[in-house]
Amino acid sequence: MNGKRMTPVFGAMLLAAVLFGLGFAPGPGQSDKHPEVDFSVSCVECHRDATPEIVSQWKSSKHGLMNFACYMCHGDGKQEFSRRPGTERCQACHSALNVDFSRTPAKNCFDCHNGHTLKFHQ
Ligand code: HEC
Ligand code: HEC
Ligand code: HEC
Numbered sequence: 001m002n003g004k005r006m007t008p009v010f011g012a013m014l015l016a017a018v019l020f021g022l023g024f025a026p027g028p029g030q031s032d033k034h035p036e037v038d039f040s041v042s043c044v045e046c047h048r049d050a051t052p053e054i055v056s057q058w059k060s061s062k063h064g065l066m067n068f069a070c071y072m073c074h075g076d077g078k079q080e081f082s083r084r085p086g087t088e089r090c091q092a093c094h095s096a097l098n099v100d101f102s103r104t105p106a107k108n109c110f111d112c113h114n115g116h117t118l119k120f121h122q
């Protein structure tokens, strides 16, 4: 085995491990609890009544237009739920965006972007 040829393979394994690890790694709010509800109803369906404002903001955002739904950030509500999600999951799709957090007081994408409209808010 030669070191040069191992590197990409090892790199790919590392990447896979990282992606797997981050996939649904509990965010900072991992101990949050969603109210007891009937989860056979979809998040959007029930929240259309529970929090209509949020659903309409999300629906007209770029994520909503593509139907990247609530669980993408908040979890499934049962095994995993974050009231204020972390942004570990953003990089899977937004990897080209390399936000340098050391150059801003922001700690997290949501310090600048609203979670539902996605608009800059700070
Ligand atoms: C059958 C109804 C129902 C379903 C299904 C449902 N929710 Fe909720 N959800 C509620 C209600 C009611 C509240 C409390 C709203 C309030 O406090 O104004 C709530 C609260 C929340 C909150 C805020 C919690 C807090 O502590 O402030 C989030 C985030 C949330 N839901 C996300 C989801 C996600 C993600 C799903 C799907 C996995 C989901 N909900 C499914 C009814 C539902
Ligand atoms: C891109 C990530 C993202 C998606 C997708 C998302 N949310 Fe959120 N949501 C957030 C963030 C971040 C907060 C915390 C806002 C705060 O505390 O300032 C939040 C907070 C909430 C709250 C708590 C009330 C509030 O305003 O603080 C509810 C309820 C909620 N979301 C429901 C939903 C529902 C329903 C969906 C799907 C229609 C959804 N969210 C999709 C990021 C997201
Ligand atoms: C499943 C893939 C996916 C994930 C995961 C994802 N996004 Fe997105 N997001 C997109 C796509 C696709 C667009 C539209 C890109 C465009 O139009 O340039 C977008 C657009 C955005 C925009 C720009 C909205 C606008 O109006 O221009 C923001 C801000 C954003 N995402 C934030 C986030 C944050 C924060 C997270 C992490 C919680 C996240 N996204 C996770 C796919 C994703």
Ligand code: HEC
Binding pocket: 087, 090, 091, 094, 097, 099, 104, 106, 107, 108, 109, 110, 111, 112, 113, 118, 119, 120
């Ligand atoms: C210091 C504030 C700040 C932070 C932190 C931040 N953004 Fe942004 N982002 C902006 C501003 C300002 C824009 C310009 C567009 C606007 O006005 O909404 C923008 C635009 C975007 C866009 C659309 C334009 C593009 O380049 O495709 C996406 C997607 C996006 N941000 C995703 C993210 C994600 C994901 C994170 C976390 C990794 C993040 N942002 C963190 C301030 C921030």
